[in-house]
Amino acid sequence: MQDNNRNLILATVLSFLVILVWYTVFAPTPPEPTQAPATTSQTADGGVNTPTAGQTAATGGAQLGEQPGSNDPTAAAGRVVIESPALSGSISLAGGRIDDLLLRDYRETLEGNSPLVRLLSPTAPNADQQISTTGAKPYYAVYGWMPAAGTDPALVPGPATIWQVESGDSLAPGKPVTLIWDNGAGQIFRRIFELDDHYLFTVTQTLENTGAAAFSAAPYGIIARHGQPDTQNFFVLHEGVVGMHDGELIEQDYDDLAELDPIDREGRAQLFDVSENGWIGFTDKYWMTTLAPVPGQSFTAVAKYADGVDIYQTEARFPVQTAAPGATVSAGSYLFAGAKEWEVINGYQETPGIQRFVDSIDWGWFYFLTKPIFRLLHWLNGFIGNMGWSIIALTFILKLLVFPLARKSYVSMAKMKELQPQMEALKERTGDDRAKFQKEMMELYKREKVNPAAGCLPVLLQIPIFFSLYKVIFVTIELRHAPWVGWIRDLSAPDPSSLWNLFGMLPWAAPGQGTLLHSMSLPILAILLGISMWMQQKLNPAPTDPAQKMIFAWMPWIFMFMLGGFASGLVLYWITNNVITIFQQYTIMSMHGHRPDLFGNIKSSIPSRPKKDGK
Incomplete structure (x- = not known):
């Protein structure tokens, strides 16, 4: 179980670092206000x-x-x-x-x-x-x-x-x-x-x-x-x-x-x-x-x-x-x-x-992904007639395409749980000899045909897909001013809602879109993203290691702030992807006899007050 958590943390941290670099280095700055051109004079032939x-x-x-x-x-x-x-x-x-x-x-x-x-x-x-x-x-x-x-x-x-x-x-x-x-x-x-x-x-x-x-x-x-x-x-x-x-x-x-x-x-x-x-x-x-x-x-x-x-x-x-x-x-x-x-x-x-x-x-660096993703999104929009619902449908299709890999990952995670008794016995037998423990643990994985890195693959695969879809949403005019529902009137722009004005109920304006202040003002889609990541995380028990536990506790909310300033269409994709992942992991692991204790994990992650005087 500890290896499962370590793999998931590694994949999550890697994703976070990639997005952090992307956001801080590549994120667009708000365009300067258009200024009238300076007055110039022309040649006699009109310039x-x-x-x-x-x-x-x-x-x-x-x-x-x-x-x-x-x-x-x-x-x-x-x-x-x-x-x-x-x-x-x-x-x-x-x-x-x-x-x-x-x-x-x-x-x-x-x-x-x-x-x-x-x-x-x-x-x-x-x-x-x-x-x-x-x-x-x-x-x-x-x-x-x-x-x-x-x-x-x-x-x-x-x-x-x-x-x-x-x-x-x-x-x-x-x-x-x-x-x-x-x-x-x-x-x-x-x-x-x-x-x-x-x-x-x-x-x-x-x-x-x-x-x-x-x-x-x-x-x-x-x-x-x-x-x-x-x-x-x-x-x-x-x-x-x-x-x-x-x-x-x-x-x-x-x-x-x-x-x-x-x-x-x-x-x-x-x-x-x-x-x-x-x-x-x-x-x-x-x-x-x-x-x-x-x-x-x-x-x-x-x-x-x-x-x-x-x-x-x-x-x-x-x-x-x-x-x-x-x-x-x-x-x-x-x-x-x-x-x-x-x-x-x-x-x-x-x-x-x-x-x-x-x-x-x-089309960008991942043109071999960007082009077919756009073609599929364009076709879906022609059939559905709404880019927001088309992005959701696209997410389902992409998840279906990578389902064999995801299934292999979740089956591997279920097998890892089956090996927990043997892992505990191995720890007792090897004691403090870490080299011997690692060697015998790899032999156990090989003998039982378990890949401990399989849990990382679905998350790592999301990185090029994420960047490709980001490119599609950012550069294609078909997403410009494309509405979804209610307040989302432009899927190529950040979610305009803001906690700072209680999502439009208070009279003052929210921070300008595309600014760091706006991304920190918790738009509705960003909040939903944080919750969906937190729910996905709770499919597994919290790690016992304090450092890992702290990373797990903060990661969903850091992502929530980081992605709040991204295009709302991209955040919508990420939320949908998380929801589908939760369903897939819960279903597949349950089929292999290891139903995730979602609510139990949530309850155990909530700090409890120490009892006084035995009460």
Whole structure:
């Protein structure tokens, strides 16, 4: 029995240490309040400098920069409205840039009147459009053509070129928009925008040459972010550049970009040559903007930071194309701008075939567990319709999968109880000779086919499952603002209830979620977690060793405080797991003739008053 307790204590302490390290080292800090970006002035081309004459697509690239006292053409340029079931916004005719985008299915907070999540923002809002970008830093996608060697840069459209609408009054699913620009020298450029019901733009750039000589240029696409965005600052969450080049994942933090080696006038950049399949862009925790050339198209993916102007950008640079007189050349690509919904992103991975697009979701170190756990949770939610109950159902399924191991563990614990008389006799026979006792005890275990470490295995197995489920709840947008019951309105956030205000009955507010003070204020789910761990512990008698007994007494309540600040969905999983474990252990050990004395163990753990005078 003492070995059972020692194994259980070892496993519990190990779990506690892992969670303690996780909480103190990796736990996210509360995000800083969003501040309005500093006032900046733009270049005459709206914040983008086109390359000088003689630069080619292989060595050049659109360079973002700012100069004091300049005007931003996007402020006065016309706009084309974007309207779909998932998106709303507009395209600026200055550069034909997509720089105004709201996500219609997502709000900043749980409040019904909370603003919609803004994904893209212009450098200077157009007063006529009443674009509200309070606190938003410029963030946009822009396309253009790089002049080939010997081609006059003024003859290709750049990020500041004012386009005209050739067809379409607004961009919507099934309603494309075509922009046109004539350089007056025999070349006509068109940009065709299409949009599906979700978040995928199809952008086709064409060059029609009506001149007498061949004309060469290289198309490109750019995603630009002015200033480093507010991030979660979470060690195990990637936010920054994300992409894929021929099967290799690209991940770079914003700080990493700023530390790259300078490349000529482009600032600091890293180039990835893509032969057939690739994409590149910026990812936030839940949102993403990504350039994805048509599969099979070769291009150069670029991640770049412009020194001095504090602008981050990713690019897709296409090879130089030459249009013979009377000919037309084109380049097609996709722009994903929206929420990282697994079902939608997985659909784009299948059609049009954006390679490994689901890996834009940060699955973490245990991706081999995280991915199938999320798939199962997603399927359950589609069937049940509530993420909280789906987490409970997922816990039952996971416990069923590891049941053979759990059963082996509990059977081993029952056999250990059967060996207690022999263990006591062994102690008497060996006396103080600990070496002899340990040797004969291991021989006894081997002879009776008992594994003393089996009791640790179910607890140890919970560690990777715990971390994987934590990752699922933390990074997948399907859990964001997902309610369960009553006061649990967001399973990705900590339980908002608090003992400090008697769970909402007193008039003052509880400590802010995500803070250490909140985790110590005993939310309801944390209390239930502590009780369930305490009940699970009482399936076995308290150890006789005082040190072990003290650890057992404190462990459930330490876990209660430690996990109180975790996402409520994760705490719900842990509670459900404990309840199932209690039932399994009680049932299996009872079937082998060793029914745990649950209530007797609880009673014996309560200190009793010493009797006075024999009374």
